[in-house]
Amino acid sequence: MAEVADMTPxxxxxxxxxxxxxxxxxxxRTQSSPTHMERAEAGEQWIARLLRGGALCSGAxxxxxxxxxxxxxxxxxxxxxxxxxxxxxxxxxxTPVVRLMVAGTTLGLRGEWRYALYAAGVLGLLAVAVGTGxxx
Numbered sequence: 036m037a038e039v040a041d042m043t044p045x046x047x048x049x050x051x052x053x054x055x056x057x058x059x060x061x062x063x064r065t066q067s068s069p070t071h072m073e074r075a076e077a078g079e080q081w082i083a084r085l086l087r088g089g090a091l092c093s094g095a096x097x098x099x100x101x102x103x104x105x106x107x108x109x110x111x112x113x114x115x116x117x118x119x120x121x122x123x124x125x126x127x128x129x130t131p132v133v134r135l136m137v138a139g140t141t142l143g144l145r146g147e148w149r150y151a152l153y154a155a156g157v158l159g160l161l162a163v164a165v166g167t168g169x170x171x
Contacts, residue, residue, distance in 0.1 A: 078141030082134055089130025096123035132161065 100119035106112050139154025 074145055081137050085134050089126055093123045093126035
């Protein structure tokens, strides 16, 4: 004769529930003010955009100056090529300085005063170096 299956109810197995490592309760995470990590990521995104934009701007100016070399020789074309190439070089030189200014500002907004002061000190030294170089 066939055996009858055991139909006694069993206790359900405990299910592992993931525990959040976030110390803040979900209600406080929905506040309008950004968290420390969100501000840090936003600052890094601004810096990346600045570096990318500066490189693209400089490259575009240089490529346009190269394309203008195919035009017939004239003084106005040579002046325009010279201006575009100087603008490309200036964009390459100014991009890291602007990045340092944005980094110092975002570090100050995050409360990391020591690094913000370092950034301000480097900017101050750059200003002194440029100032003394212009007067020489």
